[in-house]
Amino acid sequence: MLVIGAGGAGLRAAIEASAAGVKVGLLCKSLLGKAHTVMAEGGMAAALANVDDRDSWKVHFADTMRGGQYVNNWRMAELHAKEAPDRVRELEAWGALFDRTADGRILQRNFGGHKYPRLAHVGDRTGLEMIRTLQDHGIHRGLDVHMEFTVVALLHDGPRIAGAFGYDRERGRFRIFKAKATVLATGGLGRAYRITSNSWEGTGDGHALAYRAGAELIDMEFIQFHPTGMVWPPSVQGILVTEGVRGEGGVLRNSEGRRFMFDDIPENYRSQTADNPEEGWRYTQGDKNARRPPELLTRDHVARCIMREIKAGRGSPHGGVFLDIAWIKERISNAPEHIRKKLPSMYHQFKELAGIDITATPMEVGPTTHYVMGGIRVDSDTQMSTLPGLFAAGECAAGINGANRLGGNSLSDLLVFGKRAGEYAAAFAKSNGTVNVDEREVETAAARSLEPFERGNATENPFKVQHDLQDMMQDLVGIVRVEDEMQRALTGLDGLNRRAAVVGVTGHREYNTGWHAAQDLGNLLLVSEAITRSAIERKESRGGHFRSDFPDKDPAFGTFNIVVRGGSDGTMQVSRASVPPMPAELKQVIEENK
């Protein structure tokens, strides 16, 4: 079988499938160990209850559903909450070294939307620890690893997916991977926006490959804009500032010095949220009787509050707000040392890229495109898509997060559903016969991917079209959306698609980055259309999707997810699918944790 993508989900899937005795090919877009998972900072959420023994899978489940505004796939949220602790402990058995509690167990930290300290972490470089652990474990599991490989198309044997076709970037040589089962683990699509925390790989490849192969995507309107990205200097705009800063006691202030997050606490979080700074501080220092500060509300809400302050003219000099961790020196004696120990990457990042010492000066931060809740529609237990033989896990799959993902739920999602995808894809490969590759399908894909060379230098530049797309999506389908702007975006996409159809590149096929950009561009345009059409369809505001023309949540829209798929005429079809009904015992769990 084949795994496409070698971040947390892809590696975990490959390890699981290999353990099941299946021969596994692993395709990496970059070098092994460099995938976007490496950038995750804060930690992975799992109800280990090491720090607060009141925690359990039930509380984690209820937190995830509340954060997702109840349009999540409840079964995925349940499986995730139940299985995450085992997946974290398994990483430790494979060599991961998490920070420790005083009695020597895995330490857990506070994060937005999580009732109790729940995130297993390693300072603020948890993603690096996770990917390195999986990588170093995986290389001894007989995986057939292909680095720097671009997948151009999925292949069919009738309705069944039969593998993938693409080229190695070093030589530009085409290659067919025939597989009885294929797992997509290609991550997100943040590169559709100008301001993003995503690495160059986040171009929606898996979303687009699955869609073109005939699979359904859901929830594409739900994009997470992380509240705290760097805003200055311009060249680092969008780089992530971990929520861990706020978990460790960092506060948000406007230009007037006001902690504006106290000004707007949503009704459904009021009973869990501190109503004064003193209580908030005690929470961050582990006082079990204190409620969490409003800076640790969910990301969608914090991002909107920041936008409100900026728009009202109360922002920082470079168009953000202030995030202050240095203030804790008023409360603890060794504050600079403590900050450097708890947030080493953040210290380093601001020191080197912005010339700012975060132990002495507040940071300037603003929202950045971070994560897509939407993605390939999958079965909750097996992670199989709507196409036989095609599975998906991690960010490119959808369901667990609903309208908004809680910080820390992504790393655990990668492990829980990466493992499941690997397990069920291996079982599928074992119980189904061999596949045949359709030569014509391969020839068509090869010819299409080579077209930019035929056009050469005289036509459009792929980098330029991508920049224009990013500007447009940022301006017209960003944090605050409105009908007429999104309609303009659809018209804009028509124009960009026409330009993309005539992009040209020069040179030869060996490591030609212009050619690679031309491949990515098609994927970005496709997912941008899916985002825009889904966002037009959801005429309400919920989670990561906020519309100024429909600023309130509408209960009628809480009963379905939005689905897109390719129609037989080649156009994108938008439809609605009912949110699966939740069993009574889980409704009870949610009630108990209100």
Added chain:
Amino acid sequence: MRATFRIWRGDKEKGAFRDYPTEVSEGMVVLDAVHRVQAEQASDLAVRWNCKAGKCGSCSAEINGKPKLMCMTRLDSIDLSQPVTVEPIKAFPLIRDLVTDVSWNYRVKKAIKPFKPRPPDAPDGTWRMDQREVDRVQEFRKCIECFLCQDVCHILRDHHLHDEFTGPRFLLYNAALEMHPLDTEDRLKDLKDRDGVGYCNITRCCTKVCPEHITITENAIIPLKERVVDRFYDPITRLLRVFR
């Protein structure tokens, strides 16, 4: 403001520096300038990068002759009155332009004996470790595998002893395993015979270029050298071995 970037263009057979004048602005890093050149003047310029935040270790290059991450090198730290040279790292074969073939590193790592934990400490299958014993290894595990330490190490760069010496990155990797509180494997013989820990003559070049500021030489390599010496070269042990 304008500055000129003198970028290496070429492949295994031939190549040359080429000058690209381009617009620069406040806060830019070298990778931004390279991207601007790529977008505006040379769409086929080969460059490897991922995160642009100093976390993935993909964009290693030599900037004005110094091994650095392009994404973490600010233009205001460089003299822009002269052309800025940007060239590929030298310890590995060139693929094209700024991209080198680092696959040797992956093969070396695979040959190192993997992590082998002691049995769990608690009935629920978990372990207990003190933060103080974890601290030391966490420093080593900050490594982002940018291979700048490999690039600057004269044993690989100048003497090309890739068959006899694994380089600082993999001595550090060995140290992270050997000093892992739970690990029970023994890698000392391999360190002596295959990984060539003895070749390192402690010039500390690797430590100086590490973008993660890991004290590779003092904290990782020297303790490994001491362990190897204690095991294989201690005179009393050798004497006892003779009489055994």
